[in-house]
Amino acid sequence: MQPSNPNTPRTGAYPDGGLAFPHRDLTGIGRLERHEILYLLDEAEQWVELNRQPQKRAGLLSGLTIINAFFENSTRTLLSFEIAGKRLGADVVNMHAATSSVKKGETLIDTAITLNAMRADAIVIRHASSGAVRLIAGKVDCPVLNAGDGQHEHPTQALLDALTIRHALHLPRGSDLCGLKVTICGDILHSRVARSNILSLTALGADVRVCAPPALLPAEIEAMGVTVFHDFDAALKGANIIMMLRLQQERMQGQFIPSPREYRHLYGLTLDRFARAEPDALVMHPGPMNRGIEIDSQVADHPTRSLITSQVESGVAIRMACLDVLTRRARGVPGWARTTGGAA
Amino acid sequence: MTPRPITIIGGRLVLAEGAPRPGAIRLVEGHIVALGDIAPEPDDEIIDAAGKLVTPGLVDLGVFAVDKPAFHFGGITRAALMPDQAPPLDHPARIRFAAQSGKPDMWVHPLAAATRGLEGREMAELALMREAGARAVATGRHWIGDSGVMLRLLSYCAMLGLMVVTHAEDEGVIGPAVATAGEMATRLGLPSAPAEAEALAVARDIALAELTGAHVHFRQVTTARALDLVRAAKARGIRVTAGVTPAHFMLSDLELADFRTFSRMSPPLRQDADRLAVVDAIADGTIDVIASGHDPRGPEDKRLPFVDAEPGMAGAETLLPLTLTLVRDGRIDLARAFDLLAGAPARLLGVDAGVLRVGAEADIAIVDPERPWVVSSEKMAASAGNTPFDRRPVQGRVTALFKGGTRID
Numbered sequence: 001m002q003p004s005n006p007n008t009p010r011t012g013a014y015p016d017g018g019l020a021f022p023h024r025d026l027t028g029i030g031r032l033e034r035h036e037i038l039y040l041l042d043e044a045e046q047w048v049e050l051n052r053q054p055q056k057r058a059g060l061l062s063g064l065t066i067i068n069a070f071f072e073n074s075t076r077t078l079l080s081f082e083i084a085g086k087r088l089g090a091d092v093v094n095m096h097a098a099t100s101s102v103k104k105g106e107t108l109i110d111t112a113i114t115l116n117a118m119r120a121d122a123i124v125i126r127h128a129s130s131g132a133v134r135l136i137a138g139k140v141d142c143p144v145l146n147a148g149d150g151q152h153e154h155p156t157q158a159l160l161d162a163l164t165i166r167h168a169l170h171l172p173r174g175s176d177l178c179g180l181k182v183t184i185c186g187d188i189l190h191s192r193v194a195r196s197n198i199l200s201l202t203a204l205g206a207d208v209r210v211c212a213p214p215a216l217l218p219a220e221i222e223a224m225g226v227t228v229f230h231d232f233d234a235a236l237k238g239a240n241i242i243m244m245l246r247l248q249q250e251r252m253q254g255q256f257i258p259s260p261r262e263y264r265h266l267y268g269l270t271l272d273r274f275a276r277a278e279p280d281a282l283v284m285h286p287g288p289m290n291r292g293i294e295i296d297s298q299v300a301d302h303p304t305r306s307l308i309t310s311q312v313e314s315g316v317a318i319r320m321a322c323l324d325v326l327t328r329r330a331r332g333v334p335g336w337a338r339t340t341g342g343a344a
Numbered sequence: 345m346t347p348r349p350i351t352i353i354g355g356r357l358v359l360a361e362g363a364p365r366p367g368a369i370r371l372v373e374g375h376i377v378a379l380g381d382i383a384p385e386p387d388d389e390i391i392d393a394a395g396k397l398v399t400p401g402l403v404d405l406g407v408f409a410v411d412k413p414a415f416h417f418g419g420i421t422r423a424a425l426m427p428d429q430a431p432p433l434d435h436p437a438r439i440r441f442a443a444q445s446g447k448p449d450m451w452v453h454p455l456a457a458a459t460r461g462l463e464g465r466e467m468a469e470l471a472l473m474r475e476a477g478a479r480a481v482a483t484g485r486h487w488i489g490d491s492g493v494m495l496r497l498l499s500y501c502a503m504l505g506l507m508v509v510t511h512a513e514d515e516g517v518i519g520p521a522v523a524t525a526g527e528m529a530t531r532l533g534l535p536s537a538p539a540e541a542e543a544l545a546v547a548r549d550i551a552l553a554e555l556t557g558a559h560v561h562f563r564q565v566t567t568a569r570a571l572d573l574v575r576a577a578k579a580r581g582i583r584v585t586a587g588v589t590p591a592h593f594m595l596s597d598l599e600l601a602d603f604r605t606f607s608r609m610s611p612p613l614r615q616d617a618d619r620l621a622v623v624d625a626i627a628d629g630t631i632d633v634i635a636s637g638h639d640p641r642g643p644e645d646k647r648l649p650f651v652d653a654e655p656g657m658a659g660a661e662t663l664l665p666l667t668l669t670l671v672r673d674g675r676i677d678l679a680r681a682f683d684l685l686a687g688a689p690a691r692l693l694g695v696d697a698g699v700l701r702v703g704a705e706a707d708i709a710i711v712d713p714e715r716p717w718v719v720s721s722e723k724m725a726a727s728a729g730n731t732p733f734d735r736r737p738v739q740g741r742v743t744a745l746f747k748g749g750t751r752i753d
Contacts, residue, residue: 005430102725107648108648109643129650130532130649130650131532134603135603135647150533151533151534152533152534218525218529218530219526219536220526221530223527224527226459298373
């Protein structure tokens with residue numbers, strides 16, 4: 001797999017200083033240019049290296065305060081952001097507010113104003129409503145990172161997935177994903193991971209297929225540049241990468257899917273099915289997995305073809321890169337201090 | 345005290361038909377007593393319209409709040425109040441109170457809640473509410489999902505001679521949707537439902553209207569398929585009428601970009617093909633009424649994530665200028681514009697207004713149809729500035745308004 005696009009910027013080919021990433025926030029992949037996505041991926045490479053050393057601490061963000069405001073339950077994303085912030089030397093505070101209790105009391109805007117008044121240097125937000133992160137971004141003075149908003153976007157997941165693919169295929173810095181066939185299978189309708197990945201993978205030149213029953217596909221998804229499949233076997237044929245999505249238990253009790261075993265029958269990635277993709281095809285899953293439903297353990301734990309633990313590893317590096325890049329302006333990094341720009 | 349008779353001279357009268365006619369109009373004791381080529385009587389107060397349009401005051405069929413400053417700004421002299429109040433207008437005493445709530449300079453025609461608590465299950469006391477002043481019955485913001493309830497409601501209303509104003513969206517199909525299914529909702533990750541949810545509801549209610557002989561008025565019909573059904577039903581002589589608000593002929597779901605909650609409507613904004621179908625339906629007479637759907641909402645309802653925000657817009661002030669865009673575009677003439685805004689809704693409500701005719705109520709607006717202004721959500725007369733038309737330049741403004749022959753300042 002070689003980067004086939006001659007326009008691929010290589011390291012050193014990005015605009016100078018803050019112009020390489022002129023956004024204050026990271027609210028979605030949809031607002032990023034292709035070279036900005038590549039820039040974040042390239043920036044993450046150094047942190048992959050660091051994270052593999054026994055001494056994992058860098059002092060870049062020393063003295064800065066990062067608030068992880070999670071209005072929706074999360075274990076791995078929260079942990080990943082917390083580790084990323086701490087490895088960069090920042091003071092990381094987690095605010096865990098179940099959506100219900102926030103709804104009862106103060107509004108989201110009031111919460112945002114409160115966080116702002118505490119002079120956070122970056123705020124990481126997860127919220128159950130699409131657009132909630134952008135709403136908060138408009139009310140605070142510091143960079144805001146979207147850790148998942150409703151069914152809209154989960155940009156760091158898409159970035160870490162792209163980085164994982166690049167590493168698995170031994171692609172150098174600056175590489176895009178041209179020529180790669182990626183099949184995303186599962187609950188596309190309710191998935192912010194799917195949306196961000198579609199935006200990122202298509203921007204990087206991959207050929208993206210989505211596969212789900214009609215009830216779990218959003219309308220006019222083709223307009224996002226993907227090919228739609230309902231038949232999983234057909235969607236697997238020729239695929240280099242298979243991204244499985246989690247289907248929430250409550251959606252397979254008759255509402256969207258008659259039962260878990262029926263879902264497995266149609267869309268479960270078994271070893272047999274896995275064999276229908278390209279011989280060296282790789283499998284990914286954003287977690288948490290429903291083992292034995294959308295993915296079988298033999299596939300998920302495949303020693304050479306499962307990227308699921310690599311995804312988690314890339315996640316920390318990507319989040320370190322995002323925190324580093326977005327705080328450069330406030331830290332007065334030369335070339336970044338005076339850049340201005342809107343929300344991304 | 346009887347107000348002094350008024351004669352408005354020098355205007356161009358917008359009559360039920362034809363181009364505006366230069367002439368005068370004389371208002372005595374709350375009624376139009378003469379119009380056309382007439383001269384003021386000796387003791388009349390004389391108002392010079394100076395070449396502007398003299399039109400009927402607008403009759404707004406379906407508002408959610410009594411918001412006099414906004415209504416008067418927009419030239420609205422009568423408004424049919426939706427039953428979705430707190431508490432709902434499902435009791436004769438509440439109807440009686442609401443009917444008095446705007447007088448004397450604004451007449452409110454309450455619409456009786458079709459069912460108790462607007463819950464769509466048990467019929468409310470419709471005949472008693474009619475006695476108390478209800479001009480029609482309405483299902484409120486929601487469709488009545490139970491077809492049996494709707495059948496019994498319509499047959500009862502047919503007997504009482506009460507029009508039923510319905511909201512047409514199949515609730516099973518829409519579920520938690522806040523947007524129309526399509527590329528925009530997909531990109532934004534918003535819960536959405538296919539536009540056909542409207543046609544499904546319209547089809548059922550047309551069938552029940554035909555079965556019962558009741559008059560069903562669809563407060564908003566916003567999709568090509570549903571408009572085709574209404575068009576066909578009218579051709580077959582079924583008693584159905586349809587309305588729409590300017591948002592659905594001016595805007596499409598592209599307005600949802602950036603999760604702008606001021607563009608959250610019920611029914612949601614549609615794709616552009618449907619918007620164009622609405623314009624065609626206004627032009628060909630399928631749509632009878634253009635209303636404001638006036639629903640002022642403060643930041644506590646709108647400064648929220650899109651899904652959590654309340655639908656609706658403050659529409660009273662922009663109703664007239666946005667409708668006049670259809671005149672400027674050559675899709676309808678001025679007489680038809682004022683029939684959509686005043687004549688037809690008055691006929692549907694059974695009130696003797698909405699038209700310049702001797703004997704009718706002297707609800708009159710003087711309108712400068714060309715006057716440019718810029719909509720500003722910061723500076724609206726309405727109790728809240730939730731308009732998707734913020735910062736849009738428009739033309740057409742009411743320069744004087746008379747309710748029952750008395751000038752409103």
